[in-house]
Amino acid sequence: MSGRRGALLAMALVLLVVTASAPIKHYVLPRIVAIAYEIERHGIVYSWGGGHAERPGPSTGTCAGYTGRIKPCPATRTRGLDCSGLTRWVYALAHGADVLGPGNTDDHVRRMRQVRSPVPGDLVFFGERRKKRLRTRHVGIYLGLGRMMNAPETGAIVRVDDIAKVPGFLGFYRY
Template sequence: MKRRLAVAAALILLTATASVPLGLSLPPRIVQLAYEIERYGIAYSWGGGHAEEPGPSKGTCRGYRGRIKPCPAARTRGLDCSGLARWVYALAHGKDVLGPGNTDAQVRKMRRVKSPKPGDLAFFGKITKKTVKTHHVGIYLGNGTMMNAPETGAIVRVDDIGEKEDFAGFYRYRPPREGSR
């Protein structure tokens, strides 16, 4: 009798879950990719991820103000925060949608959202209608966390958004309209 009940319960659950749209309980592709990249233990590199193609690359010491001296970026293959966002979005969209620019260039390709969804970007700095001066970006994972390439000496990892100062808002990618660039 117990076995019949177990089989019946399993069939009911299977039928009920089969009618739920796929993806409803699955994390978005951007989040899945961010977690995959985290598993590689990729180092932070100032300017890393901004080569011609998205992905880890050697960084640059131009503009470097990190704590580790001398600047290790030119000899470190890795990603900075915008390089991480660029690579994950390129993998998710099948093309380089954010481009090699910094966080200011990236936020201009996005639209601000009040209710973030996993896969949106969390920007830090100051964004007004007239000016954009950002200095950091992370990939929102949900529950107040982000995938983050935080600073020289760190690896790509999950951090709480609230640990970083001057949160500027959540932004969602907006593809260009047909016929425009």
């Protein structure tokens, strides 16, 4: 059994070295898309503030600041993800660490750089431009062809949506 463990450990180390030396654009971004589609397949529901526990992933949300159409606010009894909770979890799984952290979309966009030529796996932010900074209100994972993986609103599940249907496009961003 210890020989098998040694072989598995050696294989894991080889994979780590190979993937760590691969260009981030060619390695992490396709993983982000694959993970996003896997999460969609599981039908995870939207929860305002969901995904912002100590560790990334589905969690119950909060009703603080809730303005959704379903009343009373269901977030404190709904285990799921909001938009920034979805992107945080997907990026953590793809990168192997919580690279975006527990903040909201404004916190996340500050950790990224805007790109003019997006590739699947980049994030797409929505909101408004202020004189000195962005005021974001939504984020999705760019899938290509004008589509994004999206945790859109209370009562919905994580799904694919057209970017053009969401108002306030701010741009594409890469970690």
